[in-house]
Amino acid sequence: MKELIEYILQFGTLNKQQIDLIISKSKELTLQKDDYFSEAGKVPKQVGFVVKGVVRGCYYNNKGEEVTRCFISENSLMVDYVNFEADTVSSEYLQACTDCKLVVFSKQNWEELSQIIVGWDHIKNKMVQICMYEKSRKGPVISQDATTRYLEFMENYPSLINRVPLIHIASYLGVTQQSLSRIRKNIR
Known part of the structure; x- marks a missing residue:
């Protein structure tokens, strides 16, 4: 939990009460290697923070081949945010590449933080921007050898x-x- 709070505090200032509230709205989750955090065909229901381990974002192309799009490791937020926010079905998987220890927020708890903590939206937006940038980073240029x-x-x-x-x-x-x-x- 300490890692999550240190990560959040990079983006804004929070008092002890606000930090305690964040902790109370989250829970720890363990994923075994190959377990899914979120799956294609389902609506993403939680936001995760990787404390330990590596998760990959992947999908199946039109030939039915699995394609790894990104890797998400320690001290990173993890969510299919566009579909999470819109309550729509995802086309990607977030799968543990290693055994993972996460801190997760349900959609309801994530949204409640915005309603209770002044300035949370600003902090959240910065974290989500980094998450989306990392997830959208282009893979290697295929024209390279x-x-x-x-x-x-x-x-x-x-x-x-x-x-x-x-x-x-x-x-x-x-x-x-x-x-x-x-x-x-x-x-x-």
């Missing part, structure tokens, strides 16, 4: 290389797992 894409991935996500299954990294890079294994072997 696969080795360049992998090297950029290593530079941008150094902590994920040994934590996330290779199949998910390969999907993110737009290559097969075999190709990724060859690239990794040639780099060493």
Whole structure:
């Protein structure tokens, strides 16, 4: 919970009562590797904050292939916010790549914070902007060769290389797992 409060306080000032209220409106949740936080075909019902672990955003393309779009790791907000706010069905999955420890808010509790805490909307908007930016960051440029894409991935996500299954990294890079294994072997 301490990590969440430290994260929130980067975006605004809150007193002890407000912090206690935020804590009271949240709950801790554990996801096992491969569990879903939210699923395509369902309306997202909660906002999460990753305390420990890695989650990936993914979807199925028109060929039925799974595509990893982003990775969300520690000290990050996580939600399919557009569909969460609009109460509409999502087309993406948020799935644990590792065992995860999260702090979550139900939709009702998330909205109540806006009604009770003066300035919460300002803080929330900044957190959501970062969340949406991270989630929408473009994956590797497919016109680059696969080795360049992998090297950029290593530079941008150094902590994920040994934590996330290779199949998910390969999907993110737009290559097969075999190709990724060859690239990794040639780099060493």
